[in-house]
Amino acid sequence: MPWILLLLAGLLEIVWATAMKQSHGFTRIMPTGVMVIGMIGSFWLLALAMRSLPLGTSYMIWTGIGAIGAFLVGVFMFGEAANIGRIIAAGLIVSGMVVMKLTS
DSSP: OHHHHHHHHHHHHHHHHHHHHHTTTTTSHHHHHHHHHHHHHHHHHHHHHTTTSOHHHHHHHHHHHHHHHHHHHHHHHHOOOOOHHHHHHHHHHHHHHHHHHHTO
């Protein structure tokens, strides 16, 4: 169950990061509201997962899900570059997450 909570927390991190981009510097009310609610939910679920999971593992997986998710949203929704260097960097983040999970 804590891994599911951590996954959901990471997915909400993607939501709030995307909403932050769409808020245009907090000048648009709806995306700003989605961002705040997403942040609260993400932090709450992370805190629940941390009841059972180690701090370092939880935080690394949470930020990794958010980083990879935000990268993918940037590429597919906002047309950001997906060059070889960025793809390799994302792959390294994923491999780090896998190793952290396997050794926890």
